[in-house]
Amino acid sequence: MNTPANQKAKGNYPSSNIGLPLIWAIGGGKGGVGKSIVSILLALNLARQGHSTVLIDADLGAANLHTLMGIKTPVRTLNDFLTRKYKSLEQVCIQTEVENLKLVCGASEVLSMANPQYAQKTKIFKSIKSLSTRHVVLDLGAGTSYNVLDFFLIANFPIVVLTAQPISIQNAYAFVRNAVYRRLTRTVSQKPSMLNLVKTAMDPKNENQLRTIKELLKAIKQANGVRHARMLEQAVSSIKPLLITNMARTDLEQKAARIVKLVAQKYLTIEAHDLGAIGMDQEIARAVSEMRPINHLHGQTPAFRAAGKIINDTLAAYEESQLN
Numbered sequence: 001m002n003t004p005a006n007q008k009a010k011g012n013y014p015s016s017n018i019g020l021p022l023i024w025a026i027g028g029g030k031g032g033v034g035k036s037i038v039s040i041l042l043a044l045n046l047a048r049q050g051h052s053t054v055l056i057d058a059d060l061g062a063a064n065l066h067t068l069m070g071i072k073t074p075v076r077t078l079n080d081f082l083t084r085k086y087k088s089l090e091q092v093c094i095q096t097e098v099e100n101l102k103l104v105c106g107a108s109e110v111l112s113m114a115n116p117q118y119a120q121k122t123k124i125f126k127s128i129k130s131l132s133t134r135h136v137v138l139d140l141g142a143g144t145s146y147n148v149l150d151f152f153l154i155a156n157f158p159i160v161v162l163t164a165q166p167i168s169i170q171n172a173y174a175f176v177r178n179a180v181y182r183r184l185t186r187t188v189s190q191k192p193s194m195l196n197l198v199k200t201a202m203d204p205k206n207e208n209q210l211r212t213i214k215e216l217l218k219a220i221k222q223a224n225g226v227r228h229a230r231m232l233e234q235a236v237s238s239i240k241p242l243l244i245t246n247m248a249r250t251d252l253e254q255k256a257a258r259i260v261k262l263v264a265q266k267y268l269t270i271e272a273h274d275l276g277a278i279g280m281d282q283e284i285a286r287a288v289s290e291m292r293p294i295n296h297l298h299g300q301t302p303a304f305r306a307a308g309k310i311i312n313d314t315l316a317a318y319e320e321s322q323l324n
């Protein structure tokens, strides 16, 4: 299949080692844009296509994915793993009503979990990678906290969900910008002079006039040499955000992600890819308001089909990129 989505994304995916799960992380600056719904739609499509899939509620502040999946009180949560009640993440997976789909419920009952230490996060990353499944879908929390960004940055498919609202477009760009600066900050964390420059550039109104990543890299080249500038350039260009516009109501709204793509190219020197749109689907809205599980909805509703197309295009492009 040679759709525009996979043409654009060609050759751009970080590979997963054979046997390791492919990780989809679903983020996006603003609350309520549909990260959880999109996570569920993607996971359901993967599972219904026969791929073993684990959907993880990684919203460490306000976990609610289980409710949307029709589970009232989760018997095991991510918290049981973090507090060592269970040794592996595998053990806290709950089999859902859907074949091939397991769920790890979130840990919102422990507020400190909203801000775990990096070591604790590393433990979660490792355990995610050791899950015996083909796909992992991570529903991230709202905002751009380090937790959210760190999960986003480990994914094979780092997805940013936005709506066509101007504020959501701005937030999606801000999310991508924050991810870039998080990657840069961690890359130079042991090198104070570069770290200072990166931190200066993070403030969009900085006095050094560092407005774009290009200008930052130029300043680093002057101060620290070409080798360091190249290292940072690589760290930035390895981030390939994938954009999904959710709840689109018109053809024009479906193209909202293009704005984020253009601005990211201009100011951050990174290639974001527009994976397409998922329309405003009344069946989903109704199911949520009547507290009916999303997984009970028919697979032929427009939002399901749109998510299915996104899955097919993305996997086709991924496989093609691994062959090149």
Ligand SMILES: Nc1ncnc2c1ncn2[C@@H]1O[C@H](COP(=O)(O)OP(=O)(O)OP(=O)(O)O)[C@@H](O)[C@H]1O
Residues within 6 Å of the ligand: 030, 031, 032, 033, 034, 035, 036, 037, 038, 059, 141, 142, 246, 247, 278, 279, 280, 281, 282, 284, 285, 288, 289, 303
């Ligand atoms: N494609 C869609 N069609 C119709 N309604 C939708 C769609 N996507 C999301 N919604 C509606 O938007 C609401 C918010 O979605 P969701 O809970 O997925 O947002 P979120 O980004 O995960 O929010 P939070 O940041 O609070 O976790 C849903 O309850 C649902 O009513």
Ligand SMILES: [Mg+2]
Residues within 6 Å of the ligand: 035, 036, 037, 059, 139, 140
């Ligand atoms: Mg959510």
